[in-house]
């Protein structure tokens with residue numbers, strides 16, 4: 001693999017994670033030790049996220065968790081608050097619709113984080129919602145929402161909270177129990193730095209009780225979060241577990257525990273901060289106001305007259321660097337440098353910035369400073 005992977009997911013994967021995935025397989029349904037291994041891995045994830053809630057690792061890329069949360073909570077005509085200041089934020093309305101619910105959108109400004117006072121005013125008028133969805137880092141734009149404030153406010157109104165923290169978890173702090181997150185959603189391929197294929201879901205007692213007290217049964221099996229109840233006691237998984245994926249994930253989690261979650265989070269904030277400052281010094285523009293940008297991805301406006309695909313192609317073919325464009329309303333307008341998980345390492349980011357500077361120069365944009373040098377000076 002010749003590429004430096006600097007996309008906002010999938011991220012770079014460490015060698016020991018790859019080796020774990022290559023280990024001999026057992027039969028995960030029959031091997032009782034595998035139930036312990038699965039449970040211990042879930043417990044470690046719970047520790048990283050500061051929660052005593054149930055933790056589940058589902059076999060399916062991050063989107064499965066988003067759909068499973070909506071499938072398991074939504075009944076016909078349920079009113080669901082969809083907090084929308086980005087593409088993933090808005091996207092929850094489709095899952096709510098699919099399962100018969102009635103999504104009501106709270107629309108924020110797409111250039112900054114959700115304004116807590118505006119949300120409070122909105123909820124003072126109407127707080128009759130079964131649950132609310134919110135995205136921690138809305139990856140296409142790079143905005144980071146303050147899920148602590150948002151979830152505490154929602155819980156004070158008796159609303160269940162569903163948080164998509166797929167692209168923030170591990171790179172940004174998440175305190176599930178203290179902040180009142182009923183369902184938190186993550187994926188293996190972002191800051192955790194395992195390959196894509198697994199969703200991580202944490203579920204509170206409140207959320208489980210709502211699921212158990214439904215009038216209509218949950219539509220679907222794969223997305224039904226209740227089928228996991230007592231899997232450990234009964235030694236029964238709803239379907240055969242992807243054992244190699246889970247072994248890889250467990251090693252990636254151990255890597256994080258070995259480094260220490262506080263160190264991992266401060267590594268992300270140091271790098272995120274230095275990249276943002278460098279981009280500004282270069283005479284480029286951030287897509288989101290600096291204070292509201294996630295530490296896991298920097299989204300940069302493409303200077304007038306420059307073709308996004310051409311930039312990405314030069315970076316790929318000449319420098320072996322993968323960064324991303326974006327989609328939806330941001331298509332062809334921004335570049336996204338993912339610095340999450342194992343991609344958030346000084347050497348990789350410095351090389352990426354150097355490559356970006358050379359590429360921009362080739363297409364006619366001269367940066368005002370030496371990007372890699374400036375980046376290093378901010379660390």
Ligand SMILES: *Cc1c(COP(=O)(O)O)cnc(C)c1O
Pocket residue numbers: 009061062063088135137138139164165166167187190
């Ligand atoms: C990556 C991501 C997901 C998972 O979906 P993909 O198919 O990998 O895009 C979900 N939510 C957010 C915010 C993400 O960044």
